[in-house]
Amino acid sequence: DQQVKQNSPSLSVQEGRISILNCDYTNSMFDYFLWYKKYPAEGPTFLISISSIKDKNEDGRFTVFLNKSAKHLSLHIVPSQPGDSAVYFCAARNTGNQFYFGTGTSLTVIP
Amino acid sequence: NAGVTQTPKFRILKIGQSMTLQCTQDMNHNYMYWYRQDPGMGLKLIYYSVGAGITDKGEVPNGYNVSRSTTEDFPLRLELAAPSQTSVYFCASRGRGGNTGELFFGEGSRLTVL
Numbered sequence: 001d002q003q004v005k006q007n008s009p010s011l012s013v014q015e016g017r018i019s020i021l022n023c024d025y026t027n028s029m030f031d032y033f034l035w036y037k038k039y040p041a042e043g044p045t046f047l048i049s050i051s052s053i054k055d056k057n058e059d060g061r062f063t064v065f066l067n068k069s070a071k072h073l074s075l076h077i078v079p080s081q082p083g084d085s086a087v088y089f090c091a092a093r094n095t096g097n098q099f100y101f102g103t104g105t106s107l108t109v110i111p
Numbered sequence: 112n113a114g115v116t117q118t119p120k121f122r123i124l125k126i127g128q129s130m131t132l133q134c135t136q137d138m139n140h141n142y143m144y145w146y147r148q149d150p151g152m153g154l155k156l157i158y159y160s161v162g163a164g165i166t167d168k169g170e171v172p173n174g175y176n177v178s179r180s181t182t183e184d185f186p187l188r189l190e191l192a193a194p195s196q197t198s199v200y201f202c203a204s205r206g207r208g209g210n211t212g213e214l215f216f217g218e219g220s221r222l223t224v225l
Contacts, residue, residue: 002153040221048216049213088175089153097159097161099203099212100156100170101153102153
């Protein structure tokens with residue numbers, strides 16, 4: 001069973017506009033949620049995270065929103081830049097320190 | 112800073128062969144993880160370790176073994192390679208403290224089993 005789901009395999013956005021990437025999860029015991037960015041032939045790199053006790057975390061152009069009642073989180077990138085083009089993975093951590101990943105969303109920012 | 116180092120980066124195996132993927136980290140992290148990523152799929156947890164001498168199964172452990180004799184090293188062993196183990200393997204680590212829960216990943220090891 002996929003505990004973390006990203007239902008959009010790809011997203012295209014014009015440069016300067018907002019990118020919104022979505023993620024859903026099923027396990028209410030997850031205590032941390034994270035977003036990773038991955039370029040081809042590289043390992044994922046950490047982008048931003050949010051604790052389950054918060055509903056928003058912001059870091060520069062990146063903001064993550066958490067809706068616990070809906071078991072949904074989203075990553076907002078404003079403004080989007082061509083260098084943001086990559087695959088974005090949503091991840092969640094359980095209390096046993098296991099991390100579960102979604103299938104990824106490939107973001108293309110069009111100049 | 113080396114971070115998490117994986118070797119080899121690429122390997123081709125024949126069915127039934129064995130090999131070890133090496134992973135070492137220099138950040139004194141307690142937690143280490145092995146993931147595999149298949150095309151179009153997310154990362155699936157194979158094994159993880161919360162400290163030296165302690166390992167546990169993840170989502171897809173069949174066909175693999177691990178050991179954690181030191182804090183730095185977490186090798187992944189494939190005993191009888193099968194085509195289904197063709198994948199990209201990522202090792203990751205994290206420290207015990209901190210408030211982000213962040214994992215640090217290696218660059219990956221691409222394995223093909225023919």
